[in-house]
Amino acid sequence: MTLSEYYNESYKSLMLLSTDKLSAQVLPMSKGQLQFVQEAKNKFLANKDWSDLRILELGSGVGGVSLELARLGAQVTICDFSNLAIDLAQKLFSFHGLEVNAFVSDLTLPEPGFSGKFDIIIDGHLLHCLTEDYQRASFFKLIKEYLSEDGVFTCETMVHKKKIFIPDNFKFDDDTYTLWQFLGSWQPVRKISDSLDLENEIKQHQLSIRSFFYYSQMGMVPHQSFMDLPVEILPAAVRMVLSH
Numbered sequence: 001m002t003l004s005e006y007y008n009e010s011y012k013s014l015m016l017l018s019t020d021k022l023s024a025q026v027l028p029m030s031k032g033q034l035q036f037v038q039e040a041k042n043k044f045l046a047n048k049d050w051s052d053l054r055i056l057e058l059g060s061g062v063g064g065v066s067l068e069l070a071r072l073g074a075q076v077t078i079c080d081f082s083n084l085a086i087d088l089a090q091k092l093f094s095f096h097g098l099e100v101n102a103f104v105s106d107l108t109l110p111e112p113g114f115s116g117k118f119d120i121i122i123d124g125h126l127l128h129c130l131t132e133d134y135q136r137a138s139f140f141k142l143i144k145e146y147l148s149e150d151g152v153f154t155c156e157t158m159v160h161k162k163k164i165f166i167p168d169n170f171k172f173d174d175d176t177y178t179l180w181q182f183l184g185s186w187q188p189v190r191k192i193s194d195s196l197d198l199e200n201e202i203k204q205h206q207l208s209i210r211s212f213f214y215y216s217q218m219g220m221v222p223h224q225s226f227m228d229l230p231v232e233i234l235p236a237a238v239r240m241v242l243s244h
């Protein structure tokens, strides 16, 4: 199974929902990330209105965060390598009467399809899906290429904590901080970095850290097999804002 097929699997059940039910199910799940992006905009781009902003969401899934930003007046572009996610996103935007530029691309490869510079680039929980150094290096390169001079990159990502519960069918490699899942063969599915390593990785890719907060009590769920676990044994979260 390729990784885009793996992600498509998680969107198949949503394809069965009517658009109003899809909307009711997915929009509330975007609330936390949306609030974080709004706070970043208010702090770092305070002199701009939403309608002045070009926003790009990477690993958008069904695009819940971007949809709310489009409602505020921003011009939004979304990108994901799951064609099902992008189909669902397009359905949702047209259901709400909102415009979106949508692309199906692998964001670890050059030439993703979109063009121009963006005032805000949002990581839609994508960074921790990129397990290999070369994929992450391409991703950081892409951010630098598409971020406007005074733009900001917002990222909420999962990070390591001493005690993480690993369910059956998964294994965690402590040397590379990689979570593997058995999908017929073992596949690397998440990079759950140590937060200090993450800071160093950002500096190595020559991005500036404008803010970096570690939330030990904000448990992040790597996969539905981790659902309903107590926060103490889930990966923690980092919310960071980067710029050139």
Ligand SMILES: C[S@@+](CC[C@H](N)C(=O)[O-])C[C@H]1O[C@@H](n2cnc3c(N)ncnc32)[C@H](O)[C@@H]1O
Residues within 6 Å of the ligand: 007, 008, 058, 059, 060, 061, 062, 079, 080, 081, 082, 085, 105, 106, 107, 108, 124, 125, 126, 129, 130
């Ligand atoms: C954890 S999901 C998050 C989806 C959504 N942003 C959210 O927060 O609910 C990660 C998304 O990134 C996409 N993705 C993973 N690797 C990708 C890649 N190399 N290029 C583009 N999209 C990718 C997946 O298809 C999936 O939709």
